[in-house]
Amino acid sequence: MILSGCQSPKKPTVQGSANVSSTTSTQKSKKTTATTSSESSSGNSATSSSQATAASSSSTDVDAQTQDNSPTNVTENRAATNHIVSADSYAYSAAEVQTAMTGQPTTITQPTVFLTFDDGVNQTMTPRVLQTLAEQQVHATFFVVGNTLTNAANQNMLQQEYQAGHGIAVHSYDHNYNLLYPNRVANAAAIVREYQQTNTLMTQILGNDFTTKVWRYPGGHMSWRNLAPADAQLKQLGVTWMDWNGAVGDALGNSGPKTVAAMLQYHANSLTAFPTSPVKVILMHDAIDKELTLQALPEVITYYKTHGYQFGILS
Numbered sequence: 001m002i003l004s005g006c007q008s009p010k011k012p013t014v015q016g017s018a019n020v021s022s023t024t025s026t027q028k029s030k031k032t033t034a035t036t037s038s039e040s041s042s043g044n045s046a047t048s049s050s051q052a053t054a055a056s057s058s059s060t061d062v063d064a065q066t067q068d069n070s071p072t073n074v075t076e077n078r079a080a081t082n083h084i085v086s087a088d089s090y091a092y093s094a095a096e097v098q099t100a101m102t103g104q105p106t107t108i109t110q111p112t113v114f115l116t117f118d119d120g121v122n123q124t125m126t127p128r129v130l131q132t133l134a135e136q137q138v139h140a141t142f143f144v145v146g147n148t149l150t151n152a153a154n155q156n157m158l159q160q161e162y163q164a165g166h167g168i169a170v171h172s173y174d175h176n177y178n179l180l181y182p183n184r185v186a187n188a189a190a191i192v193r194e195y196q197q198t199n200t201l202m203t204q205i206l207g208n209d210f211t212t213k214v215w216r217y218p219g220g221h222m223s224w225r226n227l228a229p230a231d232a233q234l235k236q237l238g239v240t241w242m243d244w245n246g247a248v249g250d251a252l253g254n255s256g257p258k259t260v261a262a263m264l265q266y267h268a269n270s271l272t273a274f275p276t277s278p279v280k281v282i283l284m285h286d287a288i289d290k291e292l293t294l295q296a297l298p299e300v301i302t303y304y305k306t307h308g309y310q311f312g313i314l315s
């Protein structure tokens with residue numbers, strides 16, 4: 001419960017014991033963290049407009065055809081990736097991070113935090129998160145839902161994330177648990193299709209220097225059955241799935257933190273799950289109703305600055 005993921009639009013009844021840590025005692029049970037998730041499968045938060053095609057952005061297509069002076073063209077020898085050139089210095093392999101976050105040794109030895117934001121983009125919260133990150137001069141990774149990218153304004157928001165030096169990752173196309181995990185069992189073909197559909201659309205928007213190999217399962221890898229075939233197919237494509245080992249509790253609905261102070265306490269408690277890892281991957285959301293997350297964000301960032309962390313993005 002400490003680390004549960006995307007919020008169901010309905011009351012998250014399954015999170016029974018998720019009357020979380022926040023305001024009360026010091027630390028609650030951590031044993032359950034990565035291996036369990038209480039997230040409900042009862043709903044999905046995105047519309048299931050699977051008809052919305054990746055070819056929606058005719059304007060970007062025109063641009064691509066009529067202009068060859070894209071600023072990213074200067075990097076002809078650089079393989080396509082999920083961030084701009086200037087972000088290379090703080091981009092880390094998601095596979096390395098996945099290993100490191102469980103406390104296993106990797107080349108990442110310096111304390112490093114990866115702020116992550118799921119469920120965008122939108123015009124309500126995404127720009128405000130971007131503004132806060134800019135003010136704080138730190139970078140994050142955005143796990144974007146593909147079907148948010150079918151209008152020009154949101155495509156521009158993705159551009160802003162990318163050009164500001166943040167990492168771009170995929171959080172499915174439709175964010176529909178019933179399609180991705182019917183009866184809680186993973187549908188590998190649907191999962192891979194949603195990754196590819198979203199990555200293709202992102203590349204149309206951001207240009208051929210872009211591709212992303214980072215994926216987060218809606219609800220978290222920890223929540224579903226029989227993910228091995230999907231994991232294997234994603235791996236064949238070079239794609240790493242990424243959960244988290246810290247959270248602010250903003251996916252818990254009514255049972256989640258109600259104040260900034262409670263959210264910060266929840267965050268602090270969540271970090272005890274994997275105490276030996278130098279790497280923290282923090283689950284947050286920039287969905288339209290995550291006002292409290294935005295309010296807590298400066299203090300979450302301050303926590304990591306004062307504890308000597310560098311800020312990385314997942315690549």
Ligand SMILES: [Zn+2]
Pocket residue numbers: 005006007118119171175218219
């Ligand atoms: Zn989500």
